[in-house]
Amino acid sequence: MRKALGRGLGALIPDAEFVETVKLIDIDNIVRSPYQPREEAEKNIDGLVESIKQHGILEPVLVRKEGDKYILVAGERRFLAAQRAGMTKVPARVLDVSDATMAEIALVENLMREDLNPLEEAVGIETLANKFKYTHEKIGELLGVDRVTITNKLRLLRLAEPVKVFLRDGSISEGHAKLILALDEKEQVQLANRIVRNRLSVRETERLIQRLKSEQEKSTRTKYVKMVSNTTGLRVSVKISKSGAGEVTIRFNNKEEFVKLAKILGLKPEK
Numbered sequence: 001m002r003k004a005l006g007r008g009l010g011a012l013i014p015d016a017e018f019v020e021t022v023k024l025i026d027i028d029n030i031v032r033s034p035y036q037p038r039e040e041a042e043k044n045i046d047g048l049v050e051s052i053k054q055h056g057i058l059e060p061v062l063v064r065k066e067g068d069k070y071i072l073v074a075g076e077r078r079f080l081a082a083q084r085a086g087m088t089k090v091p092a093r094v095l096d097v098s099d100a101t102m103a104e105i106a107l108v109e110n111l112m113r114e115d116l117n118p119l120e121e122a123v124g125i126e127t128l129a130n131k132f133k134y135t136h137e138k139i140g141e142l143l144g145v146d147r148v149t150i151t152n153k154l155r156l157l158r159l160a161e162p163v164k165v166f167l168r169d170g171s172i173s174e175g176h177a178k179l180i181l182a183l184d185e186k187e188q189v190q191l192a193n194r195i196v197r198n199r200l201s202v203r204e205t206e207r208l209i210q211r212l213k214s215e216q217e218k219s220t221r222t223k224y225v226k227m228v229s230n231t232t233g234l235r236v237s238v239k240i241s242k243s244g245a246g247e248v249t250i251r252f253n254n255k256e257e258f259v260k261l262a263k264i265l266g267l268k269p270e271k
Contacts, residue, residue, distance in 0.1 A: 022060045024089040027082060030063060030070045035103035037124030038076065038110055048081040057082060060091040064102065070094070073102050074109045100132040104142060111143060118174040119167055122156045129154070152178065160185040163192045171195075175202035179209055224248070232261055 061075030072079055073095055082090050097105070107124035110116045116124070128134040128142075136150040143150070156177055159167065163180060166172045172180075172195055179202070180188045191212075195205055221238045228248055229236045234257060240246035252258045262268075 022091050022093055025063065025070055025092045027079075027088055027090050029068070030061075030072055030079060030090070030092070031066075032076065032079075033072050033102055033106055035099070035106045035124075035127055036072075036076055037107055037120045037127070038116055045077055045081045045084070048077060049084045052078070052081050052085045052087065057087075057091055060093050062095055062105070063092045064095050064097055071102070073097065074105050076106075076109075100128070100134075103127050103132060108142065117168050117170070118153070118156055118177065119164055122153045125150060125153050126157060155181055160188040160192075162189045166192050166196060173202060176200075176205055179205050182209070232264055234261060 057078055059075070059078065061079050062073040063070035064073050065071075070092065075092075079090060103124070107121075107128065110124070111121065125139055128139050129136065134142075136147045136154075140147045140150045156164075156167070156174070158181065159177060163172070163177065167174070167177050172192060176192075176195055180191055183191060191205070191209070194200070194208070200208065217240060221240055224238045224240075225236050228238075228250065232250060235251040237249045237251075238246060239249075250261060252261055
């Protein structure tokens with residue numbers, strides 16, 4: 001995703017939506033947002049924990065009041081680091097925002113810091129698309145990318161589960177994943193394992209897929225040729241397009257061979 005993300009957080013949170021100035025809130029009264037896309041929220045926050053122990057929280061978290069609790073809108077890493085640092089209260093600003101805006105803010109905040117993996121990005125986008133009925137165009141405008149990029153991000157959720165594990169932990173890149181998507185589930189897993197085992201680059205993976213497809217097409221052609229040739233006893237050639245459509249050519253040398261072929265095909269001679 002681009003560093004300059006569409007409208008950015010400032011446009012998502014107009015001043016009118018701040019219903020209270022900065023206040024200290026008991027950390028136990030704050031609950032995490034159900035729309036937080038990051039799966040491993042506490043990863044790589046040790047430095048932030050130490051900073052908060054020494055200097056406190058320099059930027060307030062954003063919350064929405066919900067009964068006697070507060071839902072965390074933005075500042076997930078600061079909140080978690082404050083918990084680990086042993087803080088009992090955190091500075092916060094209270095917002096009056098909808099669930100949809102909460103989901104927007106959670107996704108944009110993380111992408112601005114570029115610490116979401118591709119699958120987490122896809123999950124955040126899927127929430128906006130499915131739960132809040134955002135079009136791909138609208139999400140693209142929000143994040144500063146085109147509609148096709150959003151659509152391609154969502155396609156990552158169709159990866160086989162073992163491949164998703166590799167993508168989450170960085171064993172394969174998003175570029176690898178997009179190439180793997182063209183395969184069926186079994187082939188996805190086999191290729192992903194091969195990429196990781198041999199440390200293949202995206203370009204090497206692309207060449208490998210092209211070679212495997214060529215070999216597969218050749219194998220399919222050979223199988224079809226044998227099938228028709230064994231049945232007719234004649235010379236056969238087969239052409240297959242990328243779509244799977246094709247043509248079969250059967251060659252005969254004389255009238256007797258043609259009559260034999262006609263009988264095999266169940267054709268009756270004209271009277």
